[in-house]
Amino acid sequence: MSSLTNTQHFDKDAAIGVFDSGIGGLSVLKHLRAQLPKEKWLYIADSDYTPYGEKSDEEIIARCIKITDFFIAQNIKALVVACNTATAAAAAVLRQRYPELILVAMEPGLKPAALHSQSKVVGVLATQSTLRSNKFKLLQQTLSQETQVQFIPQACVGLVNEIEKGNLAANEIIELIHRYVPPLLAQNVDHLVLGCTHYPFVAHIIEKLIVETLGTAHNVKLIDTGEAVARRLAHLLETKKLLGSSGENEVLARATGSTSTLQLALSFVMDTTDVLAQSVSL
Numbered sequence: 001m002s003s004l005t006n007t008q009h010f011d012k013d014a015a016i017g018v019f020d021s022g023i024g025g026l027s028v029l030k031h032l033r034a035q036l037p038k039e040k041w042l043y044i045a046d047s048d049y050t051p052y053g054e055k056s057d058e059e060i061i062a063r064c065i066k067i068t069d070f071f072i073a074q075n076i077k078a079l080v081v082a083c084n085t086a087t088a089a090a091a092a093v094l095r096q097r098y099p100e101l102i103l104v105a106m107e108p109g110l111k112p113a114a115l116h117s118q119s120k121v122v123g124v125l126a127t128q129s130t131l132r133s134n135k136f137k138l139l140q141q142t143l144s145q146e147t148q149v150q151f152i153p154q155a156c157v158g159l160v161n162e163i164e165k166g167n168l169a170a171n172e173i174i175e176l177i178h179r180y181v182p183p184l185l186a187q188n189v190d191h192l193v194l195g196c197t198h199y200p201f202v203a204h205i206i207e208k209l210i211v212e213t214l215g216t217a218h219n220v221k222l223i224d225t226g227e228a229v230a231r232r233l234a235h236l237l238e239t240k241k242l243l244g245s246s247g248e249n250e251v252l253a254r255a256t257g258s259t260s261t262l263q264l265a266l267s268f269v270m271d272t273t274d275v276l277a278q279s280v281s282l
Contacts, residue, residue, distance in 0.1 A: 010077040010102075010242055011075065011077060012077065012241065012243065012244055012245065013040070013244050013245065013246045013247065014076055014077040015040040015041060015042045015074065015077070015247075015252070016032075016036075016039055016040070016041055016042070016076060016077060016078045016080065017043075017044070017068075017071035017074070017076040017078070017079045017080065018032065018041060018042070018043045018044070018079075018080040018082050019043065019044040019046060019067050019071075019079075019080075019081065019082060019083070020044075020045060020046070020082045020086070020197055020198075021045075021046050021047075021049060021050040021051055021083055021085065021086065021160070022045050022046065022047050022050040022051070022160070022164045022198070022261070022262075023045055023047075023163070023164060023166075023201070023261055023262055023268075024082070024083060024160065024163070024196060024197035024198030024199075024201070025045070025082030025197050026043070026082075026265050026266065026268055026269045027082075027197050027198070027199075027200035027201060027226055027268070027269075028080065028082035028106070028197050028226040028229055028230075029043060029082065029251070029269050030226065030268065030269040031226035031227045031230040032080065032226075032229070032230045033249050033251075033269060034230065035227075035230035035231060036230065036233065036237070036243075037249050038243070038244045038245055038246070038247050038249070039244040039247045040244065040247040040248075040249075040250055041250070041251045041252070042071065042074060042076065042251075042252045042254070043251055043252065043253045043254065044067055044070070044254045044255070044256070044280065044282075045253070045254070045255040045256070045257075045261075045262045045277075046255075046256050046282070047164065047257035047261070047262065048255075048256040048257035049063050049256065050160065050161075050164055050257075051127065051160040051161055051164070052083060052085040052086055052089075052127070052129060053085045053126075053130065053160060053196070054128065054129070054157075055129065057089040057090075057129070057133075060085065060086055060089040060090055060129070061089055061090045061093050064081070064089070064090035064093070065090075065093070065094070065097065066282050067282060068094055068098060070280075072098070072101075076101075077102065077237075077242050078101070078103070078236070078237060078242070079094075079098075079101055079103045079104070080103075080104050080105075080229065080233060081094070081104070081105040081106060082106065082197050082229075083106060083196075084106045084107075084108060084126060084127070084130045084195050084196050084197060085127050085129045085130050085196070086105075086106075087105040087106040087107065087135070088129065088130045088133035088135045088136055089129060089133060091103070091105040091135075092135075102233070102236050102237065102240060102242070104232050104233045104236065106197065106225060106229060107139070107225060108124060108126060108136065108139070108193050108195035108225065109195075109223035109224070109225040109228070110122070110124065110139055110140060110143050110151060110193060112223060112225075112228075113191035113193050113221075113223045114143045114144075114146075114147040114149040114151075115147065116191065117147075117149050117190055117191050118219070119188045119189065119190040120147075120148060120149050120150060121149070121150050121152065121187055121188050121189045121190065122149055122150070122151050122152070122189055122190070122191045122193060123151075123152050123181075123184035123185075123187075123189040123191070123193065124140075124151055124152065124153045124154065124192075124193045125154050125156050125181075125184075125192060125194055125195055125196070125199055126154070126155065126156065126193075126196050127155065127160065127195075127196050128155045130196065131155050131195075136153075140153075152184055152187055154180050154183070154184055156176065156180050156196070158172075159173070159176045159177070159196075159198070159199070160196065160198045162176060163198045163199075163201050163202060164198075164261055165261065166260070166261040166264045166265065168202060168205075173202055173205065177202060177205050177206055177209060178209060181206055181209055181210070182209070182213060185210065185213050185214060185220065190219050191220065191221050191222075191223055192206065192210075192220060192221070192222050192223065193223045194222055194223060194224050194225075197226070199224075200226065201265070201268065203222055203224070206222065207222065251266070251269075251270065251275050253266060253275055253276075253278070254277070254278055254279070254280040255278075255279060255280065256280060256281070256282050257279075259277040259278060259279055262277040263277040
């Protein structure tokens with residue numbers, strides 16, 4: 001077992017670890033690279049175990065510890081848990097286990113949606129695991145009491161699996177979005193929270209459906225929290241005097257399963273096709 005001690009020292013030019021159950025975390029990495037262009041990144045897609053949203057908390061925690069131990073062995077200086085499901089199940093465990101490590105995790109964008117909602121009705125698209133987590137339920141309850149906003153959660157069963165196949169124009173993806181989104185629109189939501197990092201990959205399909213349903217003058221806004229995560233990481237690195245200076249935004253990409261979808265999805269975040277996705281055993 002890898003661990004950190006209270007005397008752990010970090011190299012400001014070390015890489016930053018980012019992981020997700022699959023390619024979804026690349027939607028976060030896109031914001032990270034834009035915010036922090038002098039860093040080096042090590043990305044892991046745990047594709048052998050995707051989707052996390054259909055696994056138990058115990059299974060998810062075990063995977064998150066395994067991956068974090070691998071990152072620690074690579075001498076990373078910070079970690080981004082770029083997965084809402086992993087955050088809900090394991091972020092607290094990881095923070096307790098690695099107290100000296102800068103760790104930034106996802107949080108569904110309920111707060112910004114609630115603060116800006118005019119209709120006081122917000123839809124939340126997420127995995128089953130995220131929606132059933134105590135972390136999500138507590139956040140929803142607290143914000144509802146503070147803002148009088150009604151949150152309507154929608155578990156998008158099967159959507160991560162289809163996105164992981166890499167064909168974002170697949171009929172299966174369109175059918176699932178047409179199953180899950182219209183019931184929320186019918187309840188007068190004016191914000192849709194993308195509560196899974198895979199979902200920004202299909203935001204264009206969701207936007208198209210909203211226009212088809214409500215017209216071009218619709219007031220429904222999609223909330224993606226990747227940018228907020230990037231700002232948070234930048235702030236913590238600056239506070240700890242660990243901002244990189246020699247990195248060139250390079251990315252090392254690894255997958256625990258097939259690398260084909262990860263290779264294809266890298267074009268979503270990279271301005272070059274030179275990055276080669278490789279396999280890793282974890």
